[in-house]
Amino acid sequence: MRLLKSIDLFPKSAENEINYLLSAIYFRIHDKESAITHLKKAYFYKPSKYDYFKELFPLIPKLQVFKKMHTF
Amino acid sequence: MEEEFEEFQNQSIFKFESMLKTNSFLFFDSNEFEEIIVYYLEIGNASLAKKAVSLALKQYPKSTILSLLHIEILLLNNELIEAEKIAENIYEIDPYNPDIIIQKAKILSKKKNHLKAIDFLEQINENSDLYFDAISLIGKEYLFLDDFHKAKKMFIRCLEQNNFDYSILNNILYCFDAIGDSQSTVSYLNDFLELNPYCEIAWHQLGKQYAKDKMYEEALSAFDFAIISDDSFIGAYIEMAKILEKLNRINEAIEKYEISIGINQPTSFALFRIGRCHNKLGNHDIALSYFVQTAEEDPIHDKAWMSIALHYFNKKNYTESKANLIKALEIDSEKIKYWELYTKINIQLELFEEVEIGIKEILSLGKLDINTLIFLTQTLIKIPHNENLFIETFEIN
Numbered sequence: 001m002r003l004l005k006s007i008d009l010f011p012k013s014a015e016n017e018i019n020y021l022l023s024a025i026y027f028r029i030h031d032k033e034s035a036i037t038h039l040k041k042a043y044f045y046k047p048s049k050y051d052y053f054k055e056l057f058p059l060i061p062k063l064q065v066f067k068k069m070h071t072f
Numbered sequence: 073m074e075e076e077f078e079e080f081q082n083q084s085i086f087k088f089e090s091m092l093k094t095n096s097f098l099f100f101d102s103n104e105f106e107e108i109i110v111y112y113l114e115i116g117n118a119s120l121a122k123k124a125v126s127l128a129l130k131q132y133p134k135s136t137i138l139s140l141l142h143i144e145i146l147l148l149n150n151e152l153i154e155a156e157k158i159a160e161n162i163y164e165i166d167p168y169n170p171d172i173i174i175q176k177a178k179i180l181s182k183k184k185n186h187l188k189a190i191d192f193l194e195q196i197n198e199n200s201d202l203y204f205d206a207i208s209l210i211g212k213e214y215l216f217l218d219d220f221h222k223a224k225k226m227f228i229r230c231l232e233q234n235n236f237d238y239s240i241l242n243n244i245l246y247c248f249d250a251i252g253d254s255q256s257t258v259s260y261l262n263d264f265l266e267l268n269p270y271c272e273i274a275w276h277q278l279g280k281q282y283a284k285d286k287m288y289e290e291a292l293s294a295f296d297f298a299i300i301s302d303d304s305f306i307g308a309y310i311e312m313a314k315i316l317e318k319l320n321r322i323n324e325a326i327e328k329y330e331i332s333i334g335i336n337q338p339t340s341f342a343l344f345r346i347g348r349c350h351n352k353l354g355n356h357d358i359a360l361s362y363f364v365q366t367a368e369e370d371p372i373h374d375k376a377w378m379s380i381a382l383h384y385f386n387k388k389n390y391t392e393s394k395a396n397l398i399k400a401l402e403i404d405s406e407k408i409k410y411w412e413l414y415t416k417i418n419i420q421l422e423l424f425e426e427v428e429i430g431i432k433e434i435l436s437l438g439k440l441d442i443n444t445l446i447f448l449t450q451t452l453i454k455i456p457h458n459e460n461l462f463i464e465t466f467e468i469n
Contacts, residue, residue, distance in 0.1 A: 014442050021449045028453050056450055 016046035017053075024057035036069060084108050088124060102132045109141045113148075121145050136162055136169070143175045147182060155179055168195075170202040177209060186213045204233045211243060220250040231264075238273045245277050257281050272301035276308050288315050306332045310342065322349045340370035347379060356383060367399075374403035378410060385413060390420045408437055408444055415451055427451065428461050 010018060019042035026035035039060065043050055054060045061069070084104045091098045100108070105128035112121035125142045132138055139158055146155035156179050162172045173192050180189035190213045196206035211226035224247035231240045241264075248257040261278040268274060279294030292315055298308035313328035326349045329342045347362030360383045366376035377400035384393035394417045401410050415430030431448060434440070440448075452461065 010442070010445075017442050018445070021445060024449055024453060056446060057453060059453065 016042050016049065020046075020049060020053040020057075020060070024053070024059050027057075027059040036066075039066060085111055092123070100128070100131070102128070102135050102138060105132070106137055106141065109138070109145075113141070113144060118145060118148050122149075136166065136171075140171050140175055143179075147175075147178055150182070152179060152182055170196045170200045170206070174202060174205060174209065177213075181209075181213060181216070184216075186216045189213050204230060207233075208240060211240075215243070215247075218250075220247040223247050224251070228260075236268075236271070241271075241273060241277070254281060254285055258285075270301040272298045272305050272308065275301060276305065276311065279308070279311055283311065283315055288319055291315050304335050306335050309335075313342075313345065317345070317349065322352050325349050338365070338369060340366045340373050340376070343369060344373065344376055344379075347376075351379075356386070359383070372403050374400040374407075374410075377403070378407075378413070381413060381417075385417060388420075390417050393417050394421070405433070406437060408434055408439065411437070412444070412447055415447075419451065419455060424455055427455055431461065 019038045023035045023039035023042060026032070026038060042053075043066070050060075050063055050066075054062065060066075084100065084107050087098055087104075088100070088108050105124060108124045109121050109128065112118070112124060121141075122145050125138065125145055128135070128138045129142060139162055143155045143158050146152075146158070155175075159172060159176050159179055162169070163176060166172060173195055177189040177192040180186075180192065190210050193206045193210045193213070196202055200206070207226050207230045211223045211230060214220070214223035214226060224244055227240050227244045227247065231237060231244065234240070244260070245257065248254075248260065258278065258281050261274055261281065265271065265274050265278065275294050275298035279291045279298060282288070282291035282294055292312060295308045295312040295315070298305055299312075302308075309328045309332040313325040313332070316322070316325035316328060326346055329346045329349070332342050333339070333346075343362050343366040347359045347366060350356070350359035350362060360380065363376045363379040363383070366373050367380065370376070377396050381393045381397035381400060384390070384396065394414075397410065397413055397417065400407075401414065404410070411430050411433045415427050415434070418424070418426040418430060431451060434444060434448060
């Protein structure tokens with residue numbers, strides 16, 4: 001079993017957390033576009049978790065930087 | 073009277089065993105043989121019981137009591153055909169003998185013919201000495217049939233005959249539990265306790281029922297009464313301590329666990345729980361000493377080894393932590409939490425090949441929750457030179 005396959009099996013309620021994780025993974029492999037897409041989704045539905053995941057994954061940009069990347 | 077009987081029984085056993093040792097032949101009357109066989113059945117020595125019954129039947133082939141005991145032994149060994157043959161012979165001669173009715177019912181029960189077994193047992197009337205045994209067996213037959221209402225009714229009737237048969241009380245509670253009506257259980261136990269106010273088992277069961285219904289204060293009172301009824305009742309102290317832990321009354325919980333240890337020799341369960349309580353109070357070194365005692369008492373207590381490992385991990389003694397964690401993993405290698413700690417320790421020790429093993433083990437267990445997923449992602453991002461593992465794990469090219 002691989003991690004991404006396991007993600008497919010997670011409940012809908014965990015979707016936003018998973019988007020934060022996917023964003024971190026894509027940042028790690030330098031796929032900035034995918035990273036931002038997932039981060040955008042994650043932040044849109046669960047902005048309150050941004051700081052928590054930023055702390056866990058320093059690869060995720062600071063909120064101000066991220067906001068400048070996209071206009072919501 | 074009882075002492076006289078025991079003396080008589082001891083002498084017979086001694087005589088029988090010395091006869092077997094010396095290969096000589098001694099005389100026993102049929103009563104003596106009966107006592108010897110009953111003794112061996114009670115201590116669970118089926119082979120000596122069989123030997124005794126075989127010798128007895130050679131001398132007294134027409135004894136009904138000895139034949140009934142023979143059936144009992146055959147049933148123990150699941151020799152149903154032979155048992156049935158003997159039972160039929162006795163039944164033909166004496167069909168109203170409650171002993172043979174019970175044995176016939178037992179044979180039917182073993183053959184899974186529970187309804188017919190019940191029919192047989194119902195022939196035994198209230199005046200018989202074996203009425204109590206008969207209704208208890210009927211209750212058990214209903215249990216086999218999963219008819220908990222009828223089983224409960226029988227066991228309740230049984231308990232009315234003998235208030236202190238705890239196995240019957242347990243059967244009643246099992247039925248209530250299977251029926252799933254906790255209110256009726258509580259009400260039954262309260263009625264029972266009105267008549268038997270010093271029955272510690274009933275108080276204990278009432279406490280457990282209250283605890284199940286999250287009525288913790290009531291549960292504590294019930295356990296208190298169990299202890300008043302029998303102040304050496306370890307189960308009541310343990311249950312009380314578990315509830316006190318839930319209520320965050322940690323010091324009181326420790327006190328109760330310690331009493332339970334003082335009554336009998338320490339149990340790994342109580343030692344471990346005391347350790348956990350001390351951890352909650354921040355007494356980490358005391359907690360460690362209890363976890364070590366738990367592991368000494370029960371070397372396959374994986375949670376104790378894990379707790380010791382966690383203690384050393386928090387103290388940054390990673391080598392010691394790993395040594396203890398490996399013991400936990402040897403006992404149970406299917407707990408994700410253990411592999412998480414294994415991975416964390418190896419990150420600290422910079423043993424990245426072992427980190428990889430840890431990650432793969434976690435993935436292979438497949439029961440990932442969001443916290444594990446976060447942990448794995450964090451680990452994979454954190455460790456250096458992990459490109460292959462990263463790509464393999466995420467299947468990203």
